Amino acid sequence: MATRTFLGHYKSLAEIDDFISQIIADQGFSSGQVYDIRLALDEACTNIIEHGYGGEGKGDIQCSVESAEEGIKIILKDWGKKFNPDQIPKPDFNVDLEDLQPRGLGLYLMKNLMDKIGYCIDDGDGNTLVMTKRK
Amino acid sequence: MEISSISYKRCDVVKATGRIDSDTAPDLEKAFNAIIDSKKSGIIFDMGEVNFISSRGLWVLLETQKACKKKRGKLALANISDEMSRSIELAGVKHFMEIYDDVTTAVGSF
Numbered sequence: 362m363a364t365r366t367f368l369g370h371y372k373s374l375a376e377i378d379d380f381i382s383q384i385i386a387d388q389g390f391s392s393g394q395v396y397d398i399r400l401a402l403d404e405a406c407t408n409i410i411e412h413g414y415g416g417e418g419k420g421d422i423q424c425s426v427e428s429a430e431e432g433i434k435i436i437l438k439d440w441g442k443k444f445n446p447d448q449i450p451k452p453d454f455n456v457d458l459e460d461l462q463p464r465g466l467g468l469y470l471m472k473n474l475m476d477k478i479g480y481c482i483d484d485g486d487g488n489t490l491v492m493t494k495r496k
Numbered sequence: 497m498e499i500s501s502i503s504y505k506r507c508d509v510v511k512a513t514g515r516i517d518s519d520t521a522p523d524l525e526k527a528f529n530a531i532i533d534s535k536k537s538g539i540i541f542d543m544g545e546v547n548f549i550s551s552r553g554l555w556v557l558l559e560t561q562k563a564c565k566k567k568r569g570k571l572a573l574a575n576i577s578d579e580m581s582r583s584i585e586l587a588g589v590k591h592f593m594e595i596y597d598d599v600t601t602a603v604g605s606f
Contacts, residue, residue, distance in 0.1 A: 371519035378515070378548070396548075396579035403550045407518045454588040458562055466587060467551040473586040 362433075364425040369410045369439070370417045374403055377424060381435070384426050388433060389496055398433070398494050401474040404467040405437055405490055413441030413488065432476070432495035440487040446480055499527045506606040507538035507572075509599060513545040516553030524553065528560040528571075537569025540602045544575030554587055561592060570594050572602040 365380055367373040381402050385395055406422055414420045423438040452465045472478055477493040497520040501510045508531045516524055531539055539560065543549075561571045572594045576584075584590045596602035 371517070374517045374519055374550075375515060393579055393582065396583070399548065400550060400583055403517055403548075407550065407552060410518070452588065454591075458558070458565060458592050461558060461562075461589075461592065463551075463555045463558075466555065466589075470551050470583070470587045474583070 362426045362428060364423065366421050366423045367406075368418065369414050369420045369422050369441075371407070371410065373422070374406060377402060377406055377422070380424065381426065385433060390432075390494070391496075394494065394496065397474040398435070401471045401492055401494075402435060402437075404471045404474075405435075405492065408444070408467055409437065409439045409441060409490075413439045413444055415442065429493050430495075432493060435492045435494075437490040437492075438487050444480070444488060446478075497523060499523060501527060501531070503536075504603070507540055507603065508536055509540045509542055509603075511542040511545065515548040516546060516556070517548065517550045518552040521550070521552045521556050525556045525559070528556065528563075532560070532563045532567075537564045537567035538572075538606050539564060539569070540572045540574055540596075540599055542574050542599050543577070543580065546580070547577075549580055549583070551587060554584060554589060558589060558592055561594075572596055572605060574599045574602040 367377055378399055409422055420440050425436040427434045446468055449465045449468050452469055475492045476495050479491045481489040497512055497514040499512045501508055510527055564571050574596045575598055
């Protein structure tokens with residue numbers, strides 16, 4: 362449907378949100394599903410900037426949106442550090458508030474918001490993240 | 497994002513508009529910390545005009561809740577949309593939050 366490249370900067374998050382919001386507005390998703398997609402994309406891009414590139418302004422994020430069976434597929438590419446999401450443990454929520462740790466909260470949220478998430482690490486041209494949402 | 501706050505006798509009401517993401521969450525964190533640093537521990541966050549909050553924003557709310565609870569106070573969330581309420585639930589942190597339908601109800605809880 363569309364592909365656009367953004368600077369790996371937190372200020373780009375609002376632009377990325379505008380980009381995806383315009384594309385999915387007339388695709389038949391409910392308002393709750395639209396919010397889920399917007400939030401999952403924000404979390405994914407934040408992780409790329411923070412963990413993949415190790416900070417702002419170090420590289421680009423390419424965002425492609427394609428039609429998928431009964432929904433859409435978002436493909437993100439970055440050229441930062443290799444990242445294996447399976448090595449990030451699920452946050453432990455059965456603790457006192459005082460002991461709660463932020464690590465992994467965004468990834469946990471992404472997995473709950475989308476129907477399918479797949480990574481292709483270092484395929485010779487950066488890292489690829491594919492997220493699918495069904496209607 | 498724009499942030500404003502009003503001080504009352506028992507609590508402070510903070511209101512924000514727009515997106516809370518990794519770009520804007522530090523501004524919200526500063527607003528909450530300014531209240532906590534002034535020896536207060538009762539905060540109501542009016543989310544009626546917030547249209548998006550990411551996990552970075554949720555983490556600001558959780559850290560603020562931690563700081564308020566330490567001083568026997570709390571952070572109360574008011575006017576939160578269904579979408580945001582659901583995302584807090586999906587993030588697994590809803591049981592750490594104190595959520596009220598509106599600011600008046602939240603004020604009454606202090």
